[in-house]
Amino acid sequence: MDKSIKNKSIFKKFLAIILAFGPGIFAIGYTIGTGSVTSMIVAGSTYGMQLLWVLLISCLFSGLLMYVYGNYALITGETALYAFKRHIKGGHILAILIIIGISFGQWNSLMGILGISANIIYEIFAIYFPNVVGYKYETVLIVAIVVIATMYAFLMVGKYTFFEKILVIFVTIMGLSFIVSLFMVYPLPMEVVQGLVPSIPKVEGGQMMVAAFVGTTMAAATFLSRPLFVQGKGWTIKNRGQQKRDAITAAILVFIISGSVMAVASGALFHQGLPVTEVLDMVNTLEPIAGKFALTLFFFGTLSAGLSSIFPCLLIAPILLADYQSGELDTNSRQFRIITAIACLFALIVPVFGANPIEMQIVSQVFNVFVLPIVIIGIMLLINNKGIMKGHKTNILINIGLLAAFFFSCLMSYNGVVALFDYF
Structure with a gap:
């Protein structure tokens, strides 16, 4: 066989595998945005691999909750909030x-995602067009408006399959960028092992970082939206095995990609004593250590993470509202267009006021942990109701896992409250 034909056939197979990915792609899009990337970079550069255990536990519980919510939708035909x-x-x-x-x-x-994405694009512009350096605020604001307007235009297409394909592209670029970067800059193996032992950094901001980790990795939005995306995919009770594999794959990929980001930041910045607090810090600190190619890859991955998160973040409010009202999402409705337009305007707050997007991003992730206990206890009540589950009995191991996730979420919510009181 001709070598070029063989390469084409390998590429086609790889593309088919990626495009065959189910609703889990939305889970990765929600979970690994610039919020997650920012948290991982700040944690890796400030605490090394010390918080790897939080990431692992969050991903385990996240995979379990995705599976349970998806399974409930396939058995009952109902979405979460409607139920x-x-x-x-x-x-x-x-x-x-x-x-x-x-x-x-x-x-x-x-707000933080758009601010970070616009700042990254500005930094790339500044490398090739030094004249824009004196107009940072104006450039960042214009870029932010163009990005959010483009995303809103994509939303107006209004089809699940289209949303999924756009996310597949962003998530694939992001994942490959971060994993390749890891081969160039990496931490010591012993640090990775030590990071799996539970401990909270005894420094200012340590508790907030733990809460932010859980808020971004074990995001309630991921589980609640899953039944609607499972329906959008057209899956039925016959696809239970596929739904389970999709949830497990999504959780594993979230751990690998997020862990890679933390490891790159730890390997490149932690031992140099260079913690990241500004978007520009990532450029100044990574380039001399990792080289231009690794830096470009890492930035490209971060940008893709931002763009892949803007999409699901704009979708979440109309998705939840539609779920509550009828259990069905109409992406062509007037309600959908108005709510997403308001979200777009809200997203411009950080770029308009010129706030520090990294600090805003970490604080906002902490707020996500407070809804988690309610979301977990709600699904436990539903899946253990024999009348609703049509004779399908919930495995005792699933219940034990959900109970553990509930206690973990309560602990993290308390930790988040303490961290916010210390911050403000």
Whole structure:
């Protein structure tokens, strides 16, 4: 066989595998945005691999919750908040609190994500067009407006399959960029092993970083939106095995990609005593250590992470509201267009006021942990109701795992409250 034909066939197979990825691609898009990347970079550069254990536990529970929520949708045909409202006493109040809590957290994240993405594009422009250096604020703001307007235009296409394909492209670029960077800059193996032993950095901001890790990796939005994305994919009860594999694969990829980001920051910056607090810090500190190629790859990955997160963050409020109202998402409705337009304007707050997007991003991730206990207890009540589950009994190991996730989320919520009081 001709070598070029063989290479084409390998590339086609690789592309087919990526495009065959299910709703898990939205889980990766939600989870690994610039919020996650920022948290991993700041943690890796400040604490080394010390918080790897938090990432591992969060990914384990995240995979379990994705599976459980997806499985519930396939068995009952219902979405999450609609089921809360219908089957749980006082569930409509619970659902409204969840909508407000998650939308607040995600829209706050959106501000930081857009700010970081616009700053990264500005830094790339500054390398090739030095004249823009004196016009940082104006350039960042214009870039932010162009990016958010483009994303809004994509949303107006209004089809699940289109959203999925756009996310597949961004997530693939992001994942490959970070994993390749890891081969160029990496921590010591012993540091990785020590990072799996639970400990909280005894320094200012340590508790907030732990809460931010959980808020970004074990994001309630990921689980609540899964039933709607499972429906959008057209999966039925026959796809239970596929749904399980999709959830496991998504959780593993989140751990590998996020862990790679933390490891690159730890290997390149931690031992140099160069913690990251500004977007520009990433350029100044990574380039002399990692080289231009690794820096470009890392920046390209971070930018892709930002763009892949803007999409799901804009979608979350209309998704949750549609879920609560009817259990069905109409992306062509007037409600969908108005809410996403408001979210776009909200996203411009950080670029307009010129705030530090990295600090804003970490603080916003902490808010995400407070909804988690409600989201976990809600699904536990649903999946253990024999009438709703149509004779499908929930495995005892699943219940033990969910109980452990509930206690972990309560601990992290308490930790988040303490961290926010210290911050403000």
